[in-house]
Amino acid sequence: MGARMRAHDWSTSPLGxxxxxxxxxxxxxxxxxxxxxxxxxxxxxxxxxxYNDTYAEILGDKHPAALGRRFYDVWSEIWPDISPLIDRAMVGEATWAENLPLVMNRHGYDEQTYFTFSYSPVRDDAGTVGGMFCACTETTGKVKAEEALRASEARASGVLEGMDEGFMLLDRDFRILQMNAEGLLLEERPPSEVVGRSHWEVYPGSERMPIGQMYQRAMRERAPLTLEHRYVWPDGHAAWLEVRAYPHPEGLALFYRDVTERREREDALREAEARLRALADNLPGAWSTRSPWSATAPAGASSTSRGASSA
Incomplete structure (x- = not known):
């Protein structure tokens, strides 16, 4: 920009x-x-x-025509947004704006942008404010990325809160960062007693149990794992939980649901099968559930040995 300033025609510029x-x-x-x-x-x-070379990139198509022109002519479309800050700087007050939304037209169309910048008064030898100095950075990408992340988190939160199974988020130190409504309902404890505390503190002794060992292995190996775990809730009732652990960049995401009814049905079915098998095995003359090769042949039946000759 130094060479461009030296070669510039300043005859029409208010700067002289x-x-x-x-x-x-x-x-x-x-x-x-x-x-x-x-x-x-x-x-x-x-x-x-x-302006300098780096600011020329912010100007877009306004560069190089913006050099030496009136500030208002360069940025007339955002003047209502920035003029109060300019007025304050020109009376001697330094100003600051963070992630200020500005609709700019620098590529032939309006676009939403965000900037963080400061306006500082520049004084002449007599101490009178004669101008203004600005250092700025465009934060459009950062702000939009944060907005997208918040929207994604809101959608994820809505999904998690609507789930019919519990959800828990652990950091790498096994501190509970988040728990959804279903998880808190299963927990039957207020959030203040769970969220923000170490998992090992909330569930004393779990660090040495199979469930805690599974969490530590999933965290260490960065691999998803599943375990069915018998848990005794604070009110004393026991339940079977299916727990699935998924590593994420910050720690572990846990999903768990009560599968007690399913386990009870499976146990009842196994018990019924065992009783039926025992009954069948003890009925005289009836088909046995034991191996057929161990069955005794009925009286009068003949068998052919390996050594028998054929007719």
Whole structure:
């Protein structure tokens, strides 16, 4: 930008030729041109506009025509948003804005952008504010990424809260970060007694139990694991839980549901099968559930030995 400024036609600029600029303006421009951070300087009653190479990227199609023009002419579309900050800077008050939303037109169309920047008054030798210095950074990508993440988290939260199984999020130190409504319902404890505390503190002794060992293995090996675990709830009733552990970048995501009824049905079915088998095995003359090769042949039946001759 230094070479472009030297070659620029300043005859129509409110700034006049560079050799007429006051020393304070020259110093501000020198500082700006030597920085890799996006910066611009405005000076005079019409706020003539000067900027560095990094800020030229922010200008888009407005560069290089913006050089030396009035600040208002360069950014007329965002003037209602920034003029209160400019007014404060021009009366000697430094201002700051973080992630300020601005609808800019720099590529031939309006686009939503976000900027973090400061406006600082620039004073002449007499101490009078003659202009303004700005250091800024565009945060559009960062803000939109955060918005997308919040939207994703909101959707995920809605899904988790609507699930019919419990959900628990653990960090790498096994601290409980989150628990959904179904998990808290199964837990039958208020969130304050669970969320934010170590899993080992909330469930004393679980660190040495198969469930705790499964969590530690899943965390260590970064592999999903599943376990059915008999758990005694705080009110004393016992239940079978199916627990699935999935590693994620921050720790473990746990999904669990009460499978007590299914286990009881399976146990009842196994008991019924065992009783039926025992009954069948003890009925005289009846088909046995034991191996047929061990059965005794009925009286009068003949058998052919390996050594018998054929007719």
């Amino acid at each position: 030729r560079p050799e007429t600029w006051p020393q304070c303006l020259r110093s501000a421009v020198s500082l700006m041109l030597g920085s890799k951070f996006p910066m611009f300087v405005t000076w005079g009653s019409e706020l003539g506009f000067l």
